[in-house]
Amino acid sequence: MDAINLLKTDHRQVDKLFEQLENGDGNRERLFTELATELTVHAEIEEQLFYPAVKDAEPTRDLVLESYEEHKQMKLVLSDLARADKKTPEWKAGLKVLMEDVQHHVGEEEKELFPKVSKLLSKPQLEELGTRMEALKVQQLAAVGR
Numbered sequence: 001m002d003a004i005n006l007l008k009t010d011h012r013q014v015d016k017l018f019e020q021l022e023n024g025d026g027n028r029e030r031l032f033t034e035l036a037t038e039l040t041v042h043a044e045i046e047e048q049l050f051y052p053a054v055k056d057a058e059p060t061r062d063l064v065l066e067s068y069e070e071h072k073q074m075k076l077v078l079s080d081l082a083r084a085d086k087k088t089p090e091w092k093a094g095l096k097v098l099m100e101d102v103q104h105h106v107g108e109e110e111k112e113l114f115p116k117v118s119k120l121l122s123k124p125q126l127e128e129l130g131t132r133m134e135a136l137k138v139q140q141l142a143a144v145g146r
């Protein structure tokens with residue numbers, strides 16, 4: 001599994017969950033729990049494996065530092081939304097801000113970081129990294145009962 005493809009697949013899954021939450025398809029609690037799990041596990045595999053693989057290289061150092069900060073921000077908003085009453089208009093407004101922040105971050109990863117990473121790492125390196133990331137993802141999802 002190519003590391004970049006794995007992350008892009010996660011990104012599309014997150015887009016889909018935001019869309020379902022926006023459209024009010026299905027149960028808000030359940031969809032939000034799923035979104036929070038997806039985002040948390042995704043951030044974890046990036047922070048533990050993907051970012052460290054490129055954090056010391058000159059072309060990616062600043063982008064990676066910024067990414068860690070954006071994850072911190074995202075986790076704060078996620079935990080606020082998890083605690084708040086999900087039936088209020090305020091909650092919906094908060095969700096929209098989270099979505100915009102996540103879309104901005106994902107856009108930077110896909111348009112700036114990933115193209116640089118695919119030049120820094122070879123195909124076999126990306127495959128090997130992706131395999132480790134996938135294993136960590138399975139392990140993390142199992143830990144939350146998914």
Ligand SMILES: [Fe+2]
Nearest residue numbers: 043046067109
């Ligand atoms: Fe990220």
Ligand SMILES: [Fe+2]
Nearest residue numbers: 007046106109
């Ligand atoms: Fe990402």
